[in-house]
Amino acid sequence: MNRSVQVAGREVLSATPSAVEAGLRSVGLVLVGSALVAVCAHVSIPLWFTPVPVTLQPFAVLLLGMLLGPRLAFATMATYLAEGAAGLPVFTPHGLGGMAQLLGPTGGYLMSYPVVAPLVSVVWRRSSRSFSRGIVIAGAGSLVTLAMGATWLGLWRHMPAGVLLTESVVPFLPGDVLKVLAAAGMAAGAERWRRQRG
Numbered sequence: 001m002n003r004s005v006q007v008a009g010r011e012v013l014s015a016t017p018s019a020v021e022a023g024l025r026s027v028g029l030v031l032v033g034s035a036l037v038a039v040c041a042h043v044s045i046p047l048w049f050t051p052v053p054v055t056l057q058p059f060a061v062l063l064l065g066m067l068l069g070p071r072l073a074f075a076t077m078a079t080y081l082a083e084g085a086a087g088l089p090v091f092t093p094h095g096l097g098g099m100a101q102l103l104g105p106t107g108g109y110l111m112s113y114p115v116v117a118p119l120v121s122v123v124w125r126r127s128s129r130s131f132s133r134g135i136v137i138a139g140a141g142s143l144v145t146l147a148m149g150a151t152w153l154g155l156w157r158h159m160p161a162g163v164l165l166t167e168s169v170v171p172f173l174p175g176d177v178l179k180v181l182a183a184a185g186m187a188a189g190a191e192r193w194r195r196q197r198g
Helices: 019-041 057-067 070-085 098-103 107-125 131-157 161-168 170-197
Strands: 002-007 010-015
Touching: 019 057, 019 070, 057 070, 057 107, 057 131, 057 170, 070 098, 070 107, 098 107, 107 131, 131 161, 131 170, 161 170
Parallel strands: none
Antiparallel strands: 002 010
């Protein structure tokens, strides 16, 4: 699609980004985003008392949710899970890999990503996009991930509620607070930069 502009009193045509270019840009963002989640998955610390390791994945999911639109956020997380299910080394190395990892004890956390990222994106875009709002929104997203992960692990291992909390929620709360703060701070900073550019 083209648009006309005035240059030295004469009307000329100026090319605008085509649908193909926009599509390629979206694909690039999805692939870069899924790569970021994969890199963060490999920053992983196993815990001896639970099959769920500590990783940076939740940080990447929250950050991408706030930086990308809802559709791109969903597509990024769906692509990431598809890459992992196909056997690419994108999941944490402290797991079974492939489809087995999606169906294993950490599957609930992984399956939460295509839910959390677009949800965070929608709420973030309807807010003032400030650091304080970002903390609340990212914190809520983090709790959704923990809830889905704990629910899946409870069904998978048939654990009592008290044991389930100590294995799937409580150990991750301190780290998740830091991830929420980091994601909110970076997203708010990106928003300020966008507004200054105008």
